[in-house]
Amino acid sequence: MTRFRRLFSSGGLARLRSEGATAPIVAFATFFALYIAINPEILTRFQLQTASNLVVPLAFAALAQMIVVIVGGIDISIGAIMSLSNVSFALLMVNLSPAIAIPVTLGIGAAAGLFNGFLVAYFRLPAIAVTLASFFIIGALTRELMDRPGGGISYDFFLATSGELIPFVPVSVFWLALFSVALYFLLQRTRFGRHVYAVGSNADGLEAAGVNSKRTILLAFMLSGVTVSIGAIMLAGSTLTGDPRSGDAYLLNSIAAVALAGVAFAGGRGSILGAILAAFTLGLIGNFLYFAGINSSWQYIIAALILLSVVAIPALVSRIQAERRKTK
Amino acid sequence: MNSLRVTISKTPRAAWPFVAFLGLFFIGGLIRPGLMSIESLLGTAAFAMILAVASYGQTVAIVQGGIDLSVANTIAFTALSFLTLTRSLGVGLALLVTLALGAMVGAVNGLIITKLNLTPIVTTIAMNGFLFGIILLLFRSSELATIPEAVSAVTSGRIEFLGTSFPAALLLGLILMVGLQLLISYSGWGRQLIVTGTSAEVARYAGISVDRTRIMGWALTGFLNAIAAIVIVGFYSQASPTMGASYLLGSVAAVVVGGASIFGGSGSFVATVGGAFVLGQVATLVSVANLGSNIQQLIYGVIVLGVVALYGRKKKA
Numbered sequence: 001m002t003r004f005r006r007l008f009s010s011g012g013l014a015r016l017r018s019e020g021a022t023a024p025i026v027a028f029a030t031f032f033a034l035y036i037a038i039n040p041e042i043l044t045r046f047q048l049q050t051a052s053n054l055v056v057p058l059a060f061a062a063l064a065q066m067i068v069v070i071v072g073g074i075d076i077s078i079g080a081i082m083s084l085s086n087v088s089f090a091l092l093m094v095n096l097s098p099a100i101a102i103p104v105t106l107g108i109g110a111a112a113g114l115f116n117g118f119l120v121a122y123f124r125l126p127a128i129a130v131t132l133a134s135f136f137i138i139g140a141l142t143r144e145l146m147d148r149p150g151g152g153i154s155y156d157f158f159l160a161t162s163g164e165l166i167p168f169v170p171v172s173v174f175w176l177a178l179f180s181v182a183l184y185f186l187l188q189r190t191r192f193g194r195h196v197y198a199v200g201s202n203a204d205g206l207e208a209a210g211v212n213s214k215r216t217i218l219l220a221f222m223l224s225g226v227t228v229s230i231g232a233i234m235l236a237g238s239t240l241t242g243d244p245r246s247g248d249a250y251l252l253n254s255i256a257a258v259a260l261a262g263v264a265f266a267g268g269r270g271s272i273l274g275a276i277l278a279a280f281t282l283g284l285i286g287n288f289l290y291f292a293g294i295n296s297s298w299q300y301i302i303a304a305l306i307l308l309s310v311v312a313i314p315a316l317v318s319r320i321q322a323e324r325r326k327t328k
Numbered sequence: 329m330n331s332l333r334v335t336i337s338k339t340p341r342a343a344w345p346f347v348a349f350l351g352l353f354f355i356g357g358l359i360r361p362g363l364m365s366i367e368s369l370l371g372t373a374a375f376a377m378i379l380a381v382a383s384y385g386q387t388v389a390i391v392q393g394g395i396d397l398s399v400a401n402t403i404a405f406t407a408l409s410f411l412t413l414t415r416s417l418g419v420g421l422a423l424l425v426t427l428a429l430g431a432m433v434g435a436v437n438g439l440i441i442t443k444l445n446l447t448p449i450v451t452t453i454a455m456n457g458f459l460f461g462i463i464l465l466l467f468r469s470s471e472l473a474t475i476p477e478a479v480s481a482v483t484s485g486r487i488e489f490l491g492t493s494f495p496a497a498l499l500l501g502l503i504l505m506v507g508l509q510l511l512i513s514y515s516g517w518g519r520q521l522i523v524t525g526t527s528a529e530v531a532r533y534a535g536i537s538v539d540r541t542r543i544m545g546w547a548l549t550g551f552l553n554a555i556a557a558i559v560i561v562g563f564y565s566q567a568s569p570t571m572g573a574s575y576l577l578g579s580v581a582a583v584v585v586g587g588a589s590i591f592g593g594s595g596s597f598v599a600t601v602g603g604a605f606v607l608g609q610v611a612t613l614v615s616v617a618n619l620g621s622n623i624q625q626l627i628y629g630v631i632v633l634g635v636v637a638l639y640g641r642k643k644k645a
Contacts, residue, residue: 076577125637125641128590132632133630135577136577136626137629138629140622252397256454301457303457315444315446
């Protein structure tokens with residue numbers, strides 16, 4: 001009981017608030033309540049499974065984008081890395097077992113992160129420009145590997161990534177939860193994790209304290225690349241195919257999810273739970289409208305308005321408070 | 329030797345992409361002598377000019393230290409609005425309304441960025457999504473096949489020149505370039521925008537109304553995106569909800585290859601045209617050598633990387 005209370009007083013809620021995760025949690029809770037009210041069927045096994053298969057890859061992409069944003073960067077090539085990993089994995093699965101295909105694909109994600117991170121950290125080039133260049137380069141490589149959807153994903157693999165673990169618990173959510181817990185411990189409980197957050201808020205200060213900030217940035221980009229490729233494997237599993245265009249949508253959506261999660265674009269802040277809930281909210285809007293019988297084109301407008309209100313309302317409140325303080 | 333170094337260091341940055349463009353042009357001539365002609369030069373220049381025009385709005389955004397990721401759907405939205413409005417309002421009035429719509433989209437971006445302190449990336453991504461929804465709800469693109477003649481005349485219509493001819497869009501793009509360059513280099517507002525892009529704090533100390541300068545900059549970006557939309561519609565004689573997609577990052581690439589700093593405060597319309605010309609000449613060479621669009625994209629990436637490595641280093645704090 002005391003442990004429970006501690007989770008919700010000091011460590012838990014306070015941390016979530018300081019990481020800016022309150023708004024996405026409230027947004028997600030509201031959204032999900034509405035969703036269940038309109039479509040109680042979501043709680044059936046089949047719908048839970050479809051819905052989570054839809055949003056889990058976006059959650060991985062959002063986490064990957066968040067890691068780069070925490071170290072003060074942004075990744076324009078995230079969709080391209082997603083497509084490359086997705087296509088590579090589908091091609092590897094034609095002849096090889098997942099035990100080989102999965103590590104190789106994660107290696108490809110890490111290599112893409114290494115390329116970006118090396119140029120950003122050691123050459124002091126702006127992340128946005130470096131990843132713009134790798135967007136073109138990785139995109140070219142991907143379409144060279146595969147120019148139309150294909151590959152060899154088996155139904156067994158679909159069951160392993162996108163089926164059900166136990167009734168009412170989709171496997172995809174299980175894998176996401178497992179990864180998130182590991183990421184949580186890596187970012188919040190290790191020296192490397194503290195450096196990741198510190199390098200985003202003050203790289204020079206960290207360097208002065210004797211920490212190798214360049215290596216931290218490089219490793220963060222590589223971790224981000226691996227995270228993207230896990231999302232790409234999940235996507236390949238749920239769609240049973242590799243597609244050179246499959247990652248396209250994740251560029252803007254991953255940035256939107258990270259913004260919705262309240263991650264500061266100046267670096268140094270970001271909540272894992274916030275990013276996942278933000279991705280779930282954005283990813284399920286289209287689905288929600290479909291069941292509410294509304295033209296699903298509205299999803300783009302509603303996503304923009306949710307993003308704007310969730311991000312802008314706290315900004316507006318603090319601005320008004322600041323002005324009131326000034327007049328006093 | 330020394331004088332050469334001085335010449336090189338005194339050459340304005342905007343000239344370099346044109347030097348590179350001419351270099352690529354001569355390389356093309358070496359590969360295939362037929363390419364070394366005025367026709368080939370003008371052909372490449374016309375296609376490159378479309379990318380340049382689509383990147384003018386992005387130039388303003390990057391000069392003021394932002395980035396516009398709503399360019400794709402601002403182009404599609406204003407293009408489809410223009411074609412729809414033309415049927416009821418006529419070309420002239422439809423043009424005015426369309427340009428006003430573009431400026432309005434940009435001004436809303438600017439208001440959100442300055443008054444709500446949202447980053448330009450997030451704001452313009454939200455705007456891009458918002459406009460996509462509007463496009464899907466409002467327009468049925470199958471009905472929008474007819475392009476007004478006046479628009480075709482100033483874009484895909486051909487102008488006679490030195491015994492050959494080139495699309496009017498090339499001239500239109502050059503006129504826009506000169507006008508915009510004069511505006512940003514010599515008007516008071518243009519200089520304020522550059523100072524704001526270099527450092528908002530310095531601008532504030534200099535007594536510049538930063539928010540107003542910024543909002544006007546974003547409105548200009550939206551306005552220029554609307555102009556781009558009309559030029560694209562005229563030049564390619566088609567419009568669709570996804571017509572702007574390739575300009576989303578293509579415009580950023582053109583501005584960066586032109587030598588602008590991604591952190592703001594530098595960059596010019598002349599340089600953007602130069603950047604677009606380099607990318608356009610690469611596309612010509614790649615297609616002549618039959619290497620395919622993947623190689624073209626690969627080279628684009630390498631060029632962006634090369635230019636960023638030359639100019640884009642973060643200053644050590």
